[in-house]
Amino acid sequence: xxxxxxxxxxxxxxxxxxxxxxxxxxxxxxxxxxxxxxxxxxxxxxxxxxxxxxxxxxxxxxxxxxxxxxxxxxxxxxxxxxxxxxxxxxxxxxxxxxxxxxxxxxxxxxxxxxxxxxxxxxxxxxxxxxxxxxxxxxxxxxxxxxxxxxxxxxxxxxxxxxxxxxxxxxxxxxxxxxxxxxxxxxxxxxxxxxxxxxxxxxxxxxxxxxxxxxxxxxxxxxxxxxxxxxxxxxxxxxxxxxxxxxxxxxxxxxxxxxxxxxxxxxxxxxxxxxxxxxxxxxxxxxxxxxxxxxxxxxxxxxxxxxxxxxxxxxxxxxxxxxxxxxxxxxxxxxxxxxxxxxxxxxxxxxxxxxxxxxxxxxxxxxxxxxxxxxxxxxxxxxxxxxxxxxxxxxxxxxxxxxxxxxxxxxxxxxxxxxxxxxxxxx
Numbered sequence: 001x002x003x004x005x006x007x008x009x010x011x012x013x014x015x016x017x018x019x020x021x022x023x024x025x026x027x028x029x030x031x032x033x034x035x036x037x038x039x040x041x042x043x044x045x046x047x048x049x050x051x052x053x054x055x056x057x058x059x060x061x062x063x064x065x066x067x068x069x070x071x072x073x074x075x076x077x078x079x080x081x082x083x084x085x086x087x088x089x090x091x092x093x094x095x096x097x098x099x100x101x102x103x104x105x106x107x108x109x110x111x112x113x114x115x116x117x118x119x120x121x122x123x124x125x126x127x128x129x130x131x132x133x134x135x136x137x138x139x140x141x142x143x144x145x146x147x148x149x150x151x152x153x154x155x156x157x158x159x160x161x162x163x164x165x166x167x168x169x170x171x172x173x174x175x176x177x178x179x180x181x182x183x184x185x186x187x188x189x190x191x192x193x194x195x196x197x198x199x200x201x202x203x204x205x206x207x208x209x210x211x212x213x214x215x216x217x218x219x220x221x222x223x224x225x226x227x228x229x230x231x232x233x234x235x236x237x238x239x240x241x242x243x244x245x246x247x248x249x250x251x252x253x254x255x256x257x258x259x260x261x262x263x264x265x266x267x268x269x270x271x272x273x274x275x276x277x278x279x280x281x282x283x284x285x286x287x288x289x290x291x292x293x294x295x296x297x298x299x300x301x302x303x304x305x306x307x308x309x310x311x312x313x314x315x316x317x318x319x320x321x322x323x324x325x326x327x328x329x330x331x332x333x334x335x336x337x338x339x340x341x342x343x344x345x346x347x348x349x350x351x352x353x354x355x356x357x358x359x360x361x362x363x364x365x366x367x368x369x370x371x372x373x374x375x376x377x378x379x380x381x382x383x384x385x386x387x388x389x390x391x392x393x394x395x396x397x398x399x400x401x402x403x404x405x406x407x408x409x410x411x412x413x414x415x416x417x418x419x420x421x422x423x424x425x426x
Contacts, residue, residue, distance in 0.1 A: 018082035025079050029072035032276070036065040036283055045283065064283035067275050074272030078264040081116055090116040094125055095183050095245045101125045102180070102191065102245070103209045105199055108258065118261035119252050123230045125245035126211050127188070129203070130179035136160070138177055142225060142243040147185070150175045178205040183245065211243075336360050361391040373405045381405070 039045045040062045084090035093099040093112030101109055101121070108121040126142070130150055133139040138152045138160055149162035151174045159174055161167060180188040191207030198209035212224040225241040231250035232239050249256050257265060281287075341356040350370035357363045366386030373379050383405075389398040401410040 015086040018079060018086055022076070022079040022083050025076055029068075029076060032280070033065065033068050033072060036068050036279065039283055040065050044285075064279040067279040067282070071272045071275035071279060074268040075276065077268045077272075081118075081264055085116040092117045092248070093121065094248075095127045095181075095188065097182065097189065102127045102188075103193075103203070103211045105209065105211065107248075113259050115260070117248060117258055118265060119249040119256045120258040120261075121248040122251075122256070123226050123247040123249065124211060126225055126243035127180055127208070127245050128243040129206050130175060130177050130181075131205065132177055138162070140243070142222060143240075144243045145228060146244040146246050147181055150179065152177055152179075180206050180208070361396070362388070363390075364388040371404070 045061050045064070081090065085092055091098040093101050093108065093115035095102045099112055099115040101107070101112055102125055104125065107124050108117075112121070126144075128140040128142055128144040128147075130138055130152065131141050136154065138150070140147065140149075149165070151162070151165060151172045152160040153174050153176045154160055159172070175187060180191075182188045191203075191209075193202050193207060193209045195202055200210040200213050202208070203210050212221045214221065216224075222241050225243050226247065227234060228239050228242050228244065229250075230247050234241070254266075337359040339357045339359055341354075343354040345352045351368065353365075353367035355363075355365035364386070365388070366384060368382045368384035371381060371383045373381055383403070385400075385402045387398060387400040389396055391397075397412065397414050399410050399412040399415070401408060403409075
């Protein structure tokens with residue numbers, strides 16, 4: 001369910017998949033827990049050897065239920081992490097005040113390790129700056145597609161409204177350049193990056209690092225920015241290089257898991273399911289039932305346990321035979337090539353013929369015709385004739401044959417012939 005829904009392209013559909021996954025998982029864990037608790041209170045685990053038997057201790061009685069509760073917490077942890085991210089209670093590592101990786105040359109710095117991101121980012125978080133442009137206007141530098149244009153307070157205390165700005169939607173959110181926005185759209189705080197942290201220097205207008213070498217020509221600097229969609233190839237019109245922070249890792253696979261992703265996705269989830277299986281098996285007394293099956297099988301077969309020494313010798317002999325069989329060389333077969341081949345079919349005349357000669361000296365030829373044998377239409381058949389030859393111990397043997405209404409008749413110099421009929425029989 002989660003894979004089908006959260007794999008869609010919209011954030012709303014992905015969030016819906018997280019909610020559904022958490023709801024279904026919680027409901028299933030609640031049902032299993034209720035079953036195990038009922039078994040401990042009034043069911044089979046409330047007595048030890050039957051309804052009138054001795055009452056077991058608390059560990060044996062409530063053990064499966066307690067293990068299931070621990071398993072439920074571990075299994076629900078990963079769907080819950082997704083939901084906490086969707087509702088904003090556990091932020092990811094992006095351009096936000098909690099886990100900030102703005103313009104970091106390391107796409108997933110150390111401060112991101114305890115964020116809610118499941119995968120380690122390999123796409124940098126480039127955040128543009130709202131700066132004055134020509135003709136008393138303002139624009140984003142470098143170019144981006146994540147944020148809209150802003151209403152801006154000019155130095156002369158007038159307000160710049162970009163083209164297409166909805167002036168009727170009041171009150172306006174007015175910004176002062178230079179401005180950097182958080183992913184939520186609110187104005188970000190000034191960065192506190194140092195020269196030691198920034199390989200390409202500190203942006204004095206924002207306090208964050210320069211993501212690329214600012215001494216390069218403008219076109220070269222733009223070419224070093226991430227693609228609009230890192231999972232697709234570069235296209236100057238539909239997928240250009242630009243400055244955005246709405247991507248983390250386009251390849252959400254197991255090798256790209258973040259430390260927290262390894263903890264939740266692998267350790268919590270798989271450990272939870274293993275504990276859940278153990279709790280259900282314990283509640284069903286699987287081990288006792290297996291022991292009972294073993295005893296019944298021995299009684300049915302009338303056999304005794306194999307002595308350990310004999311059992312060990314049998315295992316060693318079996319391993320030796322297996323190794324010898326595996327080491328035996330396999331005969332390599334080489335395909336036989338066809339040197340020449342002919343084939344003809346005439347449906348109107350109802351005749352056919354074919355022949356071929358193999359590289360190993362085998363020669364085959366055959367031809368046939370449809371023949372009316374009786375008076376009725378169904379009394380028809382194919383009369384065939386042919387021959388084949390093959391080499392054997394330096395001698396080539398040839399067989400000529402005919403198959404008609406008299407049956408199959410083969411002749412050859414090497415074929416045995418019947419003795420002559422006695423005179424008194426003739």
